[in-house]
Amino acid sequence: MKYPLIVRRAVLVATSCALLQHAGFVLAAQSDEAAPMVGTRPAMNSLTPQPVVAALRDAASGSSVSSGSSAPAGEAQGNVAELMQMIQDTKLSELRTTYNGSYGASLFFYPREMTYYVALFQDKHFWRVIKSADASRAEAIYAGFVQQTAQLAEVEIHRTQLQAQKAYIEDVIALSEDRAKRLQADLEVARMQQAKVNDYQRQTHSEAAALREEKERAQAQLRQVQGEVIQLQRQAEMGLPGQK
DSSP: OOOOHHHHHHHHHHHHHHHHHHHHHHHHHOOBOOOOBOOOOOOTTOOOSSHHHHHHHHHHHHHHHHHOSOOOTTOOOOHHHHHHHHHHTTOOEEEEEEEETTEEEEEEEETTTTEEEEEEEETTEEEEEEEESOHHHHHHHHHHHHHHHHHHHHHHHHHHHHHHHHHHHHHHHHHHHHHHHHHHHHHHHHHHHHHHHHHHHHHHHHHHHHHHHHHHHHHHHHHHHHHHHHHHHHHHTTTSTTOO
16 A cells, blocks of 8 residues: 655655664663873963863864864764864853862853763863753753762872972972071081180280289389489478478
């Protein structure tokens, strides 16, 4: 029995829609993928409305340019490649992003299909990408990824703190060594000056002793001279009136 052309077209359209929907469910179930290059962490002072999307888009563009060729038509691609392509085409809205060290988690939204992409990445590489049409599930996955980044970053953050502490201790050591050198230089100067002071004191004491002896001799000589003067004066006034 032959059906009208319009009926056959309607059946083909319905079949195509069913196949596309099934393919979407299959993509939603995909999780772990390879880790192609993504963007660097944006600067903290960046005021762009979608810093992570912009950074990842730049990296995606760089990856496609460096490869020199795109995937052949019909080649199967996972959620990671799909997300990178959508980032490059600026089709996504960034809803949430959390960083812990070099690890990060982002929640993207594709308004045209009401679909969410949850991404886990480290430094310049996507790690995992989960695609879902369920907003609650996407939020739960994002929260799990955020917790995972916090756990993964603990060692990295501890290493950063240890590096800072080591650098601080090295700075304190350098300052202490410099202070020790300056104190040592001061001590050397003090020792040299003390030696000079000691020599000066000995010289001064010797000169003072010599002057004391000279003063005593001078006083003795003065007394002798004064006695002679008195005696001569008496002799010179002898026999004069009023002389006792």
